[in-house]
Amino acid sequence: MQDELRSLEDNLISLDKTDFDNGDCKRLKSRICDLTQAKRENVQSKRVQLLSKIKDKLEQYGTELLVIQFSHLQLIAFYLRRHFSG
Secondary structure (H helix, E strand, O other): OOHHHHHHHHHHHHHHHHHHOOOEEEEEEEEEEEHHHHHHEEEOHHHHOOOOOHHHHHHHHHHHHHHHHHHHHHHHHHHHHHHHHO
């Protein structure tokens, strides 16, 4: 999961660099400018798509971390009950 997030972040950095190198800095400063330019080009914004994918992965990653933490807490509780109950 971390590798997927890192790859998406690398893609976003590459897109930002390309826009900067092409003098399209307004897209970097404002999502509205990015969306407006994409509409003019009759395409979907690659930046919005990447940000959406990153958001989804972060939500999925957060959920997985919560499940792992809950499992660890259950193991600790089991251990404590087993070794310290009277």
